[in-house]
Structure formats: C-alpha cells, structure tokens
C-alpha cells in the first residue's frame with residue numbers, strides 16, 4: 441500500500457452508526473490485475489445490518505432537523521474532500537477494480553460533480569405548492585423525504601454508483617445504508633471515512649460490507665424500517681430484489697443491465713464513428729452498463745468501418761491500470777474471463793467470424809484481448825446477451841427500417857449510439873428507438889444534470905439532476921377547512 445498517502449482511507453470493516461464495526465468472519469478482496477489478495481475485510485453480521493438500518497431510522501430526525509442549507513454545506517464539504525483525496529481514491533479504485541488510473545480519476549471527479557450538484561439542489565428543494573380546491577378549503581402539496589434508503593451497488597463503478605444514489609438521497613433528507621459490491625468495497629469505505637471528516641452525522645450514511653450478498657440483501661429489502669431500495673446491478677438480481685421489496689411495498693429504483701445498439705449509417709463520418717466505437721466499447725474493458733453491445737453497421741460501408749476499427753483496436757494496449765501506457769485494464773475476475781471465452785465460442789459455433797483477439801492475455805491477472813466478431817445475426821445468443829467485456833460484435837443492415845427493428849430487438853432499453861450526418865434521419869428515428877439514453881455522433885453522454893436510466897428491463901427510475909432527487913421524495917397533500 442505504499443502509494444496510499446492517507447492510510448486512514450484504507451478500512452477493513454463496516455461503518456455503522458458512526459463506528460467502524462469489527463467481526464470475526466472475514467472475506468478477501470482481490471486485485472484483478474494480479475489475482476493477489478489486497479485485503480481481508482470483516483463480514484457484516486445480520487444483526488449489524490439491522491443495526492445500521494435502525495441507526496438510519498434514528499438519524500432521520502437529526503438529519504431532517506438540519507436546514508436544507510446546512511445539509512447542503514455538509515455535502516459540499518464531502519465532495520471537496522473527495523477532490524483533495526483524488527490520488528488516494530483513484531489508487532484504491534484502480535487497485536480493487538483494475539481500470540486505468542486516469543479512468544479512475546475521471547470516475548471520482550464525475551462522482552464529486554454529482555455530490556456538488558446535489559449539494560446545490562438540496563439548498564433549493566421545492567417549497568410547498570398550493571393546489572386548486574373548493575372555496576371553503578385550502579390545499580397544499582408538500583414534498584417529504586421518503587425515509588430510510590438502502591442502496592446496493594455493483595463493482596464496475598465503485599465510487600460513482602455509490603454517490604449517484606447517496607448524494608441524491610441525503611440531499612432529499614433521507615438517510616442511507618449502502619452495501620457495495622463485495623468485489624470492490626474499499627472505495628465505498630474510503631467515502632465513508634470522508635463523510636466523517638465532512639461532518640455528516642452518525643447513522644446518516646452507513647456502509648455494510650460482506651460477501652453474502654443474498655443474506656444482506658434480504659435484510660436491506662425486508663426490514664420494516666426501510667422505505668426504499670435503490671439498486672444498480674444486473675437485471676437478474678434486480679428482478680429478485682423487486683420480488684423481495686414487494687412484500688413490504690417498498691419503493692424501488694432499479695438501474696439494471698443494458699444491450700446498447702451502436703448504429704452506423706452509410707452517411708456517417710466513419711472516423712468519428714470508429715473513435716466513438718472504441719470509447720463506447722473499450723472504456724473500463726467493456727464493463728459498463730452503457731457499453732456498445734451490438735454494432736449495427738449499414739452493409740454498404742461495413743467493410744470500410746470494420747477495417748478502420750480493426751486497425752484502431754490493434755493499437756490498444758492492455759495491461760495494469762497503474763501503468764499509464766495501458767488503455768484497457770483487466771476483467772474483474774476469472775469468471776468474467778471464462779464468460780468471454782464462452783460467448784466467443786458460442787458465437788463462432790453459431791456462424792460468427794473472429795477477426796481479432798479472442799483469448800485471455802497470457803499473464804497473471806484477468807486481462808482479455810480486445811476481440812472483434814463479425815457476421816453476427818439477431819438469432820445468435822450474443823445479440824441478446826449483455827457481453828460486459830472487450831468483445832465487439834458486428835451485425836449489418838440494409839436500410840433505416842431494418843436498423844430500427846434490429847436496435848429495438850432486445851428486452852433491454854438502457855442506452856444506444858447513432859452515427860449519421862443526416863439531420864432529417866435523426867429527427868425521424870430518435871423517438872422510434874426504445875432507449876432511455878441516446879448518444880448521437882458521440883459516445884460520451886454521462887452528465888450529472890441529465891436523467892440517467894433505462895426503459896424495458898433496463899430498470900425504472902432515474903439518477904442525475906432533479907430527476908434523481910425526486911426519487912427520494914414523496915408527496916403529502918394537506919386539505920384544510922378555512
């Protein structure tokens with residue numbers, strides 16, 4: 441750990457009700473770039489998880505007794521401390537998740553921007569609004585914080601996924617119990633340490649860590665004092681958690697998996713499309729929910745597009761994220777690497793052609809070669825699966841109607857990309873694409889002020905901007921006799 445300057449950011453146990461809580465059982469966290477153990481962390485027990493929820497319930501009164509401006513000031517301090525600790529937070533993030541250090545810094549600054557935005561929105565929460573009513577009455581609509589929020593987050597963005605939820609919920613006046621992924625808990629624990637330094641009161645933001653996600657998840661979804669679960673992760677786990685939340689009619693926000701189409705028309709700027717393809721596919725080694733998953737390329741330019749893409753892909757350097765020459769880090773674990781091999785084998789069996797890559801890199805850690813598969817068709821398994829790794833899968837289409845039909849042929853509807861120079865085409869088809877988010881002639885669309893989220897089985901609810909804070913507020917209608 442010689443590169444961590446502030447050792448207090450490296451924690452080994454859950455942070456509950458303002459205290460670091462030891463336990464006897466431990467689990468290991470691994471460095472995906474080497475396969476070595478980074479740290480042993482204490483498993484939270486069921487009673488510790490319940491304790492965190494009870495503390496969050498007690499802390500509601502403390503947190504809501506602060507003015508919106510005071511809460512905003514604490515959030516502002518929190519994000520300021522993140523920026524001051526940027527190098528240390530990025531170090532921990534790359535160590536446990538593997539992404540290149542500059543991507544890790546980008547994630548942390550992006551996350552800090554969310555906290556900053558929510559600190560500003562906290563200070564401007566909507567005033568009560570009058571509603572039309574009979575003459576002898578007065579009617580008012582209030583916005584009220586929902587209460588205790590539990591949050592479960594994935595490993596691919598160990599910092600920003602946490603803060604997109606926590607900052608919005610805290611700004612709304614809710615308290616939060618977070619369970620980060622057991623694969624990347626160190627970033628969340630470092631954020632908890634910074635929340636203490638920012639002055640966020642005990643119980644307002646707790647972090648429970650553990651490898652038994654199912655057991656912890658059952659408490660986070662079923663404890664009577666929980667008002668809402670905010671989940672980011674796979675659609676399969678999201679469905680289970682929705683069922684669990686149904687018993688208590690808990691509110692839910694679900695940020696689930698994607699299957700992004702990346703559509704390239706013959707009138708597109710092909711160099712821009714290739715640059716966008718590299719960014720949309722290989723950022724975080726393809727392990728993002730908005731990674732381009734299905735390349736749909738017009739037949740007339742497919743050969744040229746593929747040739748340019750293969751050339752650029754061959755130039756990408758795969759290796760340890762701490763070495764700045766590398767653009768692609770490791771996959772998260774051996775299971776992810778095995779999944780890539782299976783996807784490739786099945787696609788080839790079903791008729792795909794392998795143009796480049798196709799294997800794990802022969803080195804310690806879980807590095808995988810950037811891979812290009814062509815001849816993909818909609819009846820192949822790969823077309824309907826979230827790849828979540830560095831595999832480009834390319835199908836072709838003949839005309840606009842076919843492109844739209846292929847793009848929409850998915851249960852998911854999170855994000856997509858469209859490359860064309862024809863403005864009339866853009867106006868025509870944007871509303872026909874069944875997607876929560878769309879990048880046109882560009883692949884970078886994350887923006888703290890915009891509503892991030894999907895339709896269909898990609899989830900429900902939005903994170904970002906005032907849309908994100910709305911998720912943590914209920915309405916109360918009060919009608920008074922004059």
Ligand code: NAD
Pocket residue numbers: 592593594595596597601619620621622653654655656657658672673674675677678680681694695696697698728729730826828854893894898899
């Ligand atoms: P995952 O669903 O396996 O795990 C997500 C979280 O849920 C982790 O904290 C995990 O420990 C926990 N979990 C797993 N099983 C559980 C259970 N039975 N009960 C309770 N909790 C459980 O997903 P992952 O592999 O960590 O992340 C990748 C997935 O997340 C991809 O599908 C990706 O698209 C999705 N994702 C979506 C968004 C979005 O904003 N829509 C953002 C990032 C990632």
